[in-house]
Amino acid sequence: MTDLPLLYMMKSHTERAEMHEEILMALENISSSSLQNIYRQLQNVDAKRVLIRELLISMTMGTDLSTSLFQIDNTIGKDAQYEE
Amino acid sequence: MEARQRLNKSIESFIINKRSDYVYSIGDLNFLRKYDKCEDAGLNENVVFKKVWELASNMEEEVKPENRFNGDVLITHGGSGKAITSAPDGASFHVMNHDYFCHEITKSLTSGRQKENFLRYDFGSIAEYFYLGNTNGLPSYDLVITHPPAKCRFAELDYDETLAQLGRSDARAYYGVRSFSFVRKGGYLMVIVPREEFRQTHEKIVELLFHIEGATFDFEVPEITGEDYILKYKRI
Numbered sequence: 001m002t003d004l005p006l007l008y009m010m011k012s013h014t015e016r017a018e019m020h021e022e023i024l025m026a027l028e029n030i031s032s033s034s035l036q037n038i039y040r041q042l043q044n045v046d047a048k049r050v051l052i053r054e055l056l057i058s059m060t061m062g063t064d065l066s067t068s069l070f071q072i073d074n075t076i077g078k079d080a081q082y083e084e
Numbered sequence: 085m086e087a088r089q090r091l092n093k094s095i096e097s098f099i100i101n102k103r104s105d106y107v108y109s110i111g112d113l114n115f116l117r118k119y120d121k122c123e124d125a126g127l128n129e130n131v132v133f134k135k136v137w138e139l140a141s142n143m144e145e146e147v148k149p150e151n152r153f154n155g156d157v158l159i160t161h162g163g164s165g166k167a168i169t170s171a172p173d174g175a176s177f178h179v180m181n182h183d184y185f186c187h188e189i190t191k192s193l194t195s196g197r198q199k200e201n202f203l204r205y206d207f208g209s210i211a212e213y214f215y216l217g218n219t220n221g222l223p224s225y226d227l228v229i230t231h232p233p234a235k236c237r238f239a240e241l242d243y244d245e246t247l248a249q250l251g252r253s254d255a256r257a258y259y260g261v262r263s264f265s266f267v268r269k270g271g272y273l274m275v276i277v278p279r280e281e282f283r284q285t286h287e288k289i290v291e292l293l294f295h296i297e298g299a300t301f302d303f304e305v306p307e308i309t310g311e312d313y314i315l316k317y318k319r320i
Contacts, residue, residue: 004207006100006184009184009187009207010100010184013182013183013236013237014237016182017237017238017240017241018237020212020215020238020241021241024215024216024241027216028216042216042218043218043220044218044220044221045213045218045219045220045221045222046221048215048216048218049208049212049213052212052215
């Protein structure tokens with residue numbers, strides 16, 4: 001699992017919980033037809049934690065949440081293709 | 085600023101400014117031990133965790149004479165450092181902490197035990213496993229030790245509305261209930277709670293565990309009088 005950035009870990013409890021909340025709201029709106037690779041990831045508890053961690057890292061680095069979601073979905077899709 | 089606050093600030097500054105490859109000296113470790121902003125600051129290692137490990141040793145007969153605990157242990161929130169330093173050999177630990185300084189201090193004070201114990205340090209909260217409704221494949225442990233806080237915003241994000249509400253009103257009971265999901269069959273959950281909330285937390289935990297898990301657990305009814313502060317539940 002990728003290490004969380006110090007910048008994120010140093011944030012206050014409230015700030016971190018707000019970031020989690022924002023991510024969860026975005027993930028709740030994902031359906032199997034919109035971002036199918038991410039939707040699949042959410043079906044496994046460990047993959048779900050890894051995904052949320054990746055989104056926290058991107059968010060801390062200042063990347064827009066929707067951009068990160070599309071990028072991650074694309075990356076997972078390409079990885080799956082490569083494995084096939 | 086009070087002397088106490090100044091000391092905590094100075095420890096925080098030391099942790100932030102140290103090089104990533106820095107090796108702590110004995111003096112540094114003694115300095116870190118003085119930090120008192122972690123959730124377990126009020127817990128006496130020789131009293132509370134001695135009792136935790138005594139109770140854990142009673143779980144398996146073969147463990148007692150060897151003073152070993154050959155099982156997987158999850159520790160959520162404060163107390164992880166004290167639980168590990170006082171632990172018998174053999175236990176394999178997964179430690180979760182969501183306070184950066186306490187996470188770093190726990191790592192620095194306990195990594196020396198890696199010869200006798202497997203240690204995995206995780207920055208986060210077990211509430212993360214209960215986001216978005218899917219909990220398939222939760223990891224399981226022989227012993228789960230939790231010393232939950234009274235308030236925690238992560239608990240409020242639970243996918244189950246009843247549990248999210250509990251997280252808002254009583255994070256101690258929330259973590260008591262959710263921690264039990266990680267206990268494997270025959271394993272134990274130990275919840276360390278302040279004496280004044282002992283009975284009330286137990287009643288909430290039992291009520292919700294019955295609601296969520298059914299009759300899959302056993303417990304000792306806590307005594308109203310006495311000095312006990314560890315609630316104990318077994319998965320049957």
